Amino acid sequence: MNVVSIMAHQDDEMRCLGTMLKCRMRGDHLYFVTLTDGAKGMVQMPEMSAADAGAIRHAEMSALADAAGGDYINLREHDEFLFDTADVRMKLIEAIRATKADLIFTHSPHDYNLDHVTVNQLVRHCAMQSCLPVLPTSSMVLAQHPAVFECEPFGAFEFHPTHYVDITAYFDEKVRLLKHHRSQEVAMQQATGSGIEVICVRLDAYRGDLVGCRLAEAFAPMPGRGTIKPYPVLP
Numbered sequence: 001m002n003v004v005s006i007m008a009h010q011d012d013e014m015r016c017l018g019t020m021l022k023c024r025m026r027g028d029h030l031y032f033v034t035l036t037d038g039a040k041g042m043v044q045m046p047e048m049s050a051a052d053a054g055a056i057r058h059a060e061m062s063a064l065a066d067a068a069g070g071d072y073i074n075l076r077e078h079d080e081f082l083f084d085t086a087d088v089r090m091k092l093i094e095a096i097r098a099t100k101a102d103l104i105f106t107h108s109p110h111d112y113n114l115d116h117v118t119v120n121q122l123v124r125h126c127a128m129q130s131c132l133p134v135l136p137t138s139s140m141v142l143a144q145h146p147a148v149f150e151c152e153p154f155g156a157f158e159f160h161p162t163h164y165v166d167i168t169a170y171f172d173e174k175v176r177l178l179k180h181h182r183s184q185e186v187a188m189q190q191a192t193g194s195g196i197e198v199i200c201v202r203l204d205a206y207r208g209d210l211v212g213c214r215l216a217e218a219f220a221p222m223p224g225r226g227t228i229k230p231y232p233v234l235p
Contacts, residue, residue: 145226
């Protein structure tokens, strides 16, 4: 299968990367799609230009995707000013078709960041349109609707997962890959007092404890046309 993370920002794949690595082990190909340039993520250097900040975030995400054996697509919309427009919809439909997505991970509709919420809405619409011929793009229409799972949100938001993936064997690689986001390791330390590894292990251990393993990631299927399959999708 082709497994695609569709997120607002570079590093948002944090909530599904362990599962994606487990998908890779069974022979799946990985893709990472971000809708924004991530330029507002350099909270530790607010004087940096948007162009320079975006270039850093792009390079970090590119390095992670390469190290994971995957491919990266950056739609480069303005960070913190992402809107559901016709142009953005067409860009995302093309990205979904270009990746030949079978399985998509994306944001929850309940999140602290409206860029994340907007991506959820865009995926709901564009995943459906990716397998319909009414909106032509450079890439071929998908043969069938991809499965879509929503990842656990950041922050104190209620989340009711129905699917859990044991990522114990993949956690160390997950953290190692996420540390390609060097700028965000510094930003997280400054903003929350916790780095990437602590943020990951805190939630992954909690979810693992709920289902009888050491570390797990949790998901809920997106309720929508074609998004839920009558067969197992997650590893």
